[in-house]
Amino acid sequence: MGTADKAMQPVIAVDAMGGDYAPEEIVKGAVQASEENGVKIILVGIKAAVENELAKYDTGHTIEIVDAPDIIKDGEEPAFAVLRKKNNSIAVATRLVKEGKADAAVSAGSTGACMVCALQYLGTLPGIERPIAGGAFLGFAPHTVVMDLGANVGVKPYQLLNFAVAGSIYAHIFLGIDNPTIGLLNVGAEEGKGNEQAKKAFPLLKNSHLNFIGNVEGMDIATGKANVIICDGFIGNVLVKYSEGLAYILNHWIEKEMKDKVSEDVIQTLTQKLYRSMSSAVAMGGGPLIGVNGVASIAHGSSRAAQIVGTIKNTKTALENGFVEKLKAGLEKAQASTPVEE
Amino acid sequence: MGTADKAMQPVIAVDAMGGDYAPEEIVKGAVQASEENGVKIILVGIKAAVENELAKYDTGHTIEIVDAPDIIKDGEEPAFAVLRKKNNSIAVATRLVKEGKADAAVSAGSTGACMVCALQYLGTLPGIERPIAGGAFLGFAPHTVVMDLGANVGVKPYQLLNFAVAGSIYAHIFLGIDNPTIGLLNVGAEEGKGNEQAKKAFPLLKNSHLNFIGNVEGMDIATGKANVIICDGFIGNVLVKYSEGLAYILNHWIEKEMKDKVSEDVIQTLTQKLYRSMSSAVAMGGGPLIGVNGVASIAHGSSRAAQIVGTIKNTKTALENGFVEKLKAGLEKAQASTPVEE
Numbered sequence: 001m002g003t004a005d006k007a008m009q010p011v012i013a014v015d016a017m018g019g020d021y022a023p024e025e026i027v028k029g030a031v032q033a034s035e036e037n038g039v040k041i042i043l044v045g046i047k048a049a050v051e052n053e054l055a056k057y058d059t060g061h062t063i064e065i066v067d068a069p070d071i072i073k074d075g076e077e078p079a080f081a082v083l084r085k086k087n088n089s090i091a092v093a094t095r096l097v098k099e100g101k102a103d104a105a106v107s108a109g110s111t112g113a114c115m116v117c118a119l120q121y122l123g124t125l126p127g128i129e130r131p132i133a134g135g136a137f138l139g140f141a142p143h144t145v146v147m148d149l150g151a152n153v154g155v156k157p158y159q160l161l162n163f164a165v166a167g168s169i170y171a172h173i174f175l176g177i178d179n180p181t182i183g184l185l186n187v188g189a190e191e192g193k194g195n196e197q198a199k200k201a202f203p204l205l206k207n208s209h210l211n212f213i214g215n216v217e218g219m220d221i222a223t224g225k226a227n228v229i230i231c232d233g234f235i236g237n238v239l240v241k242y243s244e245g246l247a248y249i250l251n252h253w254i255e256k257e258m259k260d261k262v263s264e265d266v267i268q269t270l271t272q273k274l275y276r277s278m279s280s281a282v283a284m285g286g287g288p289l290i291g292v293n294g295v296a297s298i299a300h301g302s303s304r305a306a307q308i309v310g311t312i313k314n315t316k317t318a319l320e321n322g323f324v325e326k327l328k329a330g331l332e333k334a335q336a337s338t339p340v341e342e
Numbered sequence: 343m344g345t346a347d348k349a350m351q352p353v354i355a356v357d358a359m360g361g362d363y364a365p366e367e368i369v370k371g372a373v374q375a376s377e378e379n380g381v382k383i384i385l386v387g388i389k390a391a392v393e394n395e396l397a398k399y400d401t402g403h404t405i406e407i408v409d410a411p412d413i414i415k416d417g418e419e420p421a422f423a424v425l426r427k428k429n430n431s432i433a434v435a436t437r438l439v440k441e442g443k444a445d446a447a448v449s450a451g452s453t454g455a456c457m458v459c460a461l462q463y464l465g466t467l468p469g470i471e472r473p474i475a476g477g478a479f480l481g482f483a484p485h486t487v488v489m490d491l492g493a494n495v496g497v498k499p500y501q502l503l504n505f506a507v508a509g510s511i512y513a514h515i516f517l518g519i520d521n522p523t524i525g526l527l528n529v530g531a532e533e534g535k536g537n538e539q540a541k542k543a544f545p546l547l548k549n550s551h552l553n554f555i556g557n558v559e560g561m562d563i564a565t566g567k568a569n570v571i572i573c574d575g576f577i578g579n580v581l582v583k584y585s586e587g588l589a590y591i592l593n594h595w596i597e598k599e600m601k602d603k604v605s606e607d608v609i610q611t612l613t614q615k616l617y618r619s620m621s622s623a624v625a626m627g628g629g630p631l632i633g634v635n636g637v638a639s640i641a642h643g644s645s646r647a648a649q650i651v652g653t654i655k656n657t658k659t660a661l662e663n664g665f666v667e668k669l670k671a672g673l674e675k676a677q678a679s680t681p682v683e684e
Contacts, residue, residue, distance in 0.1 A: 140588075140591045140595070150529055153529055153536060153537050154536075154537035154538060185580060187492055187495055187575070187576055187579040187580070194495060194496075194576065195495050195496035195574075195576050196496060198576075217579075217580070217583045218579065218580040218581060218582065218583025218584035218585070218586070218587060219583045219584065219586050219587025219590070220587065221584050221587065222584060222587030222588045222590070222591045223587055223590075223591065231580075232537075233529070234529055234536065234537050234540075234577070235576070235577050235580060237529040237559075237560065238527060238529070238559070238560040238573075238577060238581070239560065239580070239581075239584065240560065241559045241560025241561045242560035242561065242563050242564060242581065242584075243560070244560070244561050245560060245561025245562065245563065245564030245565055246482075246564045246588070248561070248564070248565075249482045249483075249564045249565065250482075250592070253482065253616075253619065257612055257615070258604075258612075261604050261608055262600075262603050262604060266603055270599060270600075273599070274595075277595065
């Protein structure tokens with residue numbers, strides 16, 4: 001890679017302290033991403049601890065460390081503590097973005113704390129109250145994203161329209177789908193079905209610039225009938241957790257049913273595949289908080305190095321494809337034709 | 343069995359015309375149930391068609407036929423047509439219960455039509471606006487029922503309390519569980535989580551006579567953390583359809599993954615088991631519409647003889663254990679301490 005390309009490498013501030021396997025696996029993933037993905041990494045955390053981990057790798061001093069001495073202790077509510085302890089690693093990483101010293105932040109720490117920092121330091125795009133949680137939902141339906149997956153609970157119809165805008169741009173940039181189809185999760189296919197929220201969202205979607213294909217039902221999540229399936233975060237949260245629970249149960253079931261019939265290796269391959277197929281987000285790594293006025297990515301708390309690499313890769317994709325700028329334009333376009341309810 | 347027992351056999355009016363495999367499989371199931379389950383069957387339907395089917399079996403004229411000449415044609419909305427065509431088989435079977443000529447009605451016809459007939463001819467129990475849909479949800483969690491599964495969409499908090507009362511009695515009678523645990527489906531375990539509906543339902547449940555264990559989350563449906571999991575019918579409907587879709591996808595996946603590794607027989611056994619484990623309601627047969635002032639049972643439209651036998655068995659269980667009477671008493675007890683919101 002030439003000097004010019006190197007100069008254009010995006011700079012990503014990685015929270016080295018967040019996640020179940022921090023700092024070991026986070027630093028490992030960050031080092032790997034800096035070597036493979038053409039990004040410049042800033043590791044943010046307790047300086048001595050991060051240096052200690054980084055010393056394991058021969059990085060040629062290309063990875064910078066920024067000290068973040070504040071620690072959130074067990075028992076503290078991270079989303080509150082992060083505002084009080086301003087030199088916590090999540091807060092410091094997010095401020096690096098605000099200050100223009102990094103292009104994006106990545107953390108596998110508390111989702112609540114990441115959200116609070118993103119809101120505090122970067123703010124949201126027009127019409128967005130809280131970042132939207134969402135992304136590819138099920139490995140079995142790889143061309144389908146579901147939004148919202150739990151960040152926005154009890155939403156108004158215009159927020160479902162925002163989810164659709166965000167999902168459409170997300171599916172285009174991250175899944176490479178042109179003009180993604182949008183489905184409204186509902187209890188029946190016909191217009192007029194559902195609760196008040198769904199009934200009121202339907203015409204907003206129908207009259208929007210989006211490729212709305214109407215209501216979709218529960219089975220359509222599994223079969224991937226639409227590229228973007230939108231729902232209240234309450235149901236999205238239940239669905240994502242139900243899928244996780246089922247993946248766990250199914251793997252135990254497969255082990256029990258197959259143990260006398262095929263080798264252990266075959267069972268292990270099968271259960272690993274099933275786990276990935278049932279929980280796409282974990283396997284892919286995380287991605288940017290959607291609706292933030294800047295790129296702040298979250299990875300699953302259980303992320304190991306591979307998921308950190310995946311999250312950094314998705315973060316780079318967001319930066320290179322103008323995810324935030326496109327989302328801002330899309331939201332403005334949709335909102336121009338839709339009255340925002342109070 | 344002695345004469346006294348025979349005299350006490352419950353009389354069940356079976357809609358012979360409803361369901362994808364009517365009248366063949368319905369009549370077959372009804373005959374089998376009358377032989378095995380100690381019930382007296384009245385078959386309701388187009389007389390000639392039912393006689394024709396019944397002639398295949400040596401029933402010794404113990405099965406009565408009641409004519410129901412009205413037919414709902416393709417393209418008619420069954421839930422409306424059934425009120426106009428009063429001699430439709432569902433309406434006639436339900437009226438036999440109202441008139442005391444049968445103890446219960448069973449149909450695999452349109453759920454909407456069954457509901458309308460139950461409301462019209464039997465009415466609902468106190469505080470119930472529409473019958474509650476629910477029952478065992480997942481074969482993997484055989485000691486857990488979920489209510490509501492789609493009949494009641496956009497419910498008020500006091501209705502969630504009603505679902506809990508119904509679920510508790512249902513789990514006791516049909517699953518044999520003493521003092522069933524109740525969980526409120528939510529996005530987090532702590533009190534105060536969730537949408538307005540869940541936040542308001544929590545104290546009603548906490549202050550009730552029920553064995554409420556607090557909020558449960560999506561994974562708890564799969565692992566069966568509570569015996570009764572209650573939720574708005576919107577989410578219940580999505581969950582039941584999502585599970586059906588996943589069962590379909592998973593079975594194709596197993597076939598593909600295993601076809602070079604084990605015999606076709608092993609695959610078939612496995613996929614059949616998985617189907618049953620993913621869709622308990624279909625495998626078990628249906629059961630009574632919950633909240634109706636009388637026993638009117640619905641079976642899945644795809645029911646074959648085995649599911650009709652199962653539904654009739656569940657119907658007999660409901661009658662013998664005073665399901666309706668216990669539900670009425672439970673609802674009155676819960677409502678005595680809970681203001682009904684308008």
